[in-house]
Amino acid sequence: MECQECHKRPATLHFTQVINGDKTEVYVCEVCAKEKGYMTYPEEGYSLHHLLSGLFSPPFETQQNTPRKQTKELQCPKCEMTLSKFKQVGKFGCSQCYQTFEEYLDPIFRRVHSGNTAHHGKIPARKGGDLRIKKEVDAYREELQRLIKNEAFEEAATIRDKIKELEKKLGGDEG
Amino acid sequence: MTLQQFMNEAISPWMREDGPDSDIVLSSRIRLARNFAKYSFPILADEDDLDHISTFIRKEYENQSFQSYKSFSFIPIQDLTPVERRVLVEKHLISPHLAEQGHSSAVLISENEQVSIMVNEEDHLRLQLYFPGFQLTEALGKVFELDDWLEEKVNYAFDEKRGYLTGCPTNVGTGMRASVMMHLPALAWTQQVNRMIPAINQLGLVVRGIYGEGSEATGNIFQISNQITLGKSEEDIVEDLQSVARQLVEHERRARSRIMEQSSKRLEDRIYRSYGILSYSRIIESKEAATCLSDVRLGIDLGIIENVSRSILNELMVLTQPGFLQQYAQKSLTPNERDVLRASLIRERIQLEN
Numbered sequence: 065m066e067c068q069e070c071h072k073r074p075a076t077l078h079f080t081q082v083i084n085g086d087k088t089e090v091y092v093c094e095v096c097a098k099e100k101g102y103m104t105y106p107e108e109g110y111s112l113h114h115l116l117s118g119l120f121s122p123p124f125e126t127q128q129n130t131p132r133k134q135t136k137e138l139q140c141p142k143c144e145m146t147l148s149k150f151k152q153v154g155k156f157g158c159s160q161c162y163q164t165f166e167e168y169l170d171p172i173f174r175r176v177h178s179g180n181t182a183h184h185g186k187i188p189a190r191k192g193g194d195l196r197i198k199k200e201v202d203a204y205r206e207e208l209q210r211l212i213k214n215e216a217f218e219e220a221a222t223i224r225d226k227i228k229e230l231e232k233k234l235g236g237d238e239g
Numbered sequence: 240m241t242l243q244q245f246m247n248e249a250i251s252p253w254m255r256e257d258g259p260d261s262d263i264v265l266s267s268r269i270r271l272a273r274n275f276a277k278y279s280f281p282i283l284a285d286e287d288d289l290d291h292i293s294t295f296i297r298k299e300y301e302n303q304s305f306q307s308y309k310s311f312s313f314i315p316i317q318d319l320t321p322v323e324r325r326v327l328v329e330k331h332l333i334s335p336h337l338a339e340q341g342h343s344s345a346v347l348i349s350e351n352e353q354v355s356i357m358v359n360e361e362d363h364l365r366l367q368l369y370f371p372g373f374q375l376t377e378a379l380g381k382v383f384e385l386d387d388w389l390e391e392k393v394n395y396a397f398d399e400k401r402g403y404l405t406g407c408p409t410n411v412g413t414g415m416r417a418s419v420m421m422h423l424p425a426l427a428w429t430q431q432v433n434r435m436i437p438a439i440n441q442l443g444l445v446v447r448g449i450y451g452e453g454s455e456a457t458g459n460i461f462q463i464s465n466q467i468t469l470g471k472s473e474e475d476i477v478e479d480l481q482s483v484a485r486q487l488v489e490h491e492r493r494a495r496s497r498i499m500e501q502s503s504k505r506l507e508d509r510i511y512r513s514y515g516i517l518s519y520s521r522i523i524e525s526k527e528a529a530t531c532l533s534d535v536r537l538g539i540d541l542g543i544i545e546n547v548s549r550s551i552l553n554e555l556m557v558l559t560q561p562g563f564l565q566q567y568a569q570k571s572l573t574p575n576e577r578d579v580l581r582a583s584l585i586r587e588r589i590q591l592e593n
């Protein structure tokens with residue numbers, strides 16, 4: 065079996081991750097396991113420096129024969145945090161750093177948060193209004209699927225109306 | 240100032256209330272890290288931006304009340320003397336990190352000191368809410384309401400995928416750190432705590448001694464908190480912490496009754512020796528004081544020592560720290576002078592009981 069991250073080396077390691085109750089099987093090579101943060105450090109008090117350094121060897125540039133372009137260092141347009149500085153201090157400079165360094169974040173978060181990379185908690189009431197509605201719509205859609213499967217068409221119609229109602233609110237006042 | 244007056248000012252009003260399971264769980268705390276979307280995080284922000292934030296918070300929230308958390312005082316850190324800063328740290332109202340900040344860092348504290356909101360710490364805002372005893376769910380409910388109240392005026396840095404954005408990758412997502420402070424003397428004596436720690440760590444929770452250095456717990460007081468902030472909802476994190484803490488409470492109760500059955504004379508002897516040391520010593524270091532206070536508190540919980548109020552441990556653990564001692568003395572003290580004052584303050588406090 066090939067490594068599901070680099071698709072080059074053979075997968076020598078197998079991890080089972082439980083994220084939000086969902087079990088995911090991961091088959092990776094040793095190099096990717098380290099780089100992508102599948103290997104976690106269970107001991108308490110790991111140093112974030114230690115954790116970040118080594119992660120930053122550019123992800124897919126181990127390929128031979130590919131001439132590497134010398135690019136300007138990645139830098140956050142808002143706070144001017146550079147990738148090397150971020151790597152050194154292990155802290156973000158502003159909220160835009162999250163987008164700037166996006167491609168490097170999953171492995172870091174995986175290590176720090178036991179395999180997790182996405183938020184599943186509170187959403188700001190005001191700002192997240194749309195997001196809350198979207199989540200509600202998603203929940204209703206699932207409900208709808210279930211009702212249709214059970215041929216409960218009357219209830220399904222009610223749910224469909226609710227979804228339409230909510231979708232009207234979405235982006236309604238944004239113009 | 241008399242000791243009574245000093246204590247009245249020194250002990251947070253909420254600490255005097257009794258919460259559920261408060262024989263073992265001293266307090267429950269939830270902390271949320273939040274940032275303004277508009278400004279860089281404190282490590283990289285200009286002084287001007289940080290000033291804006293702190294001026295905004297002062298303008299909007301000073302002297303305001305939220306539900307039962309009345310009249311917030313706004314305290315700029317730079318207005319405080321080093322001893323006053325230390326006192327706030329010892330009361331856990333601000334972090335040691337905030338205490339070191341100067342310009343434009345501040346704290347907003349409710350009258351009953353249950354709520355404190357640090358401004359321009361590692362994140363723009365750090366909301367903290369304390370409850371006496373074992374009340375994590377209650378604390379979570381309240382801190383959410385408090386968060387919504389602040390959010391009416393603050394545009395938070397939030398990302399659909401990553402959640403609440405924070406300065407440190409270890410806080411991103413919920414930005415939440417939930418913790419309980421537990422007095423576990425019987426589990427500590429029987430060496431059981433150390434054996435349980437690895438299993439607790441496996442569940443994504445961290446155990447550390449609260450007053451001691453590193454993981455060593457002075458006074459057998461341990462803090463259990465969540466390590467992971469991303470990928471799990473606040474409710475789930477709190478539920479996990481709660482169920483572990485609940486088990487610890489039960490283990491501790493069992494260990495206590497086992498000690499009572501198997502070696503009650505030795506336990507009684509140890510408790511009374513500690514009571515004697517606290518009642519009569521003239522010089523006492525903080526570590527010895529903490530150990531003796533833990534013993535006496537256990538004696539009170541087990542009904543071995545009567546007529547001494549339970550709150551003595553919580554009160555004296557706070558009051559006998561260096562910052563408080565120096566505030567009481569109204570001057571800076573050498574370590575030796577502190578040990579003398581600590582002993583006399585403890586003696587006086589015990590006499591207040593009789």
Ligand SMILES: [Zn+2]
Pocket residue numbers: 067068069070071072073092093094095096097
């Ligand atoms: Zn690979």
Ligand SMILES: [Zn+2]
Pocket residue numbers: 140141142143144145156157158159160161162
């Ligand atoms: Zn940035």
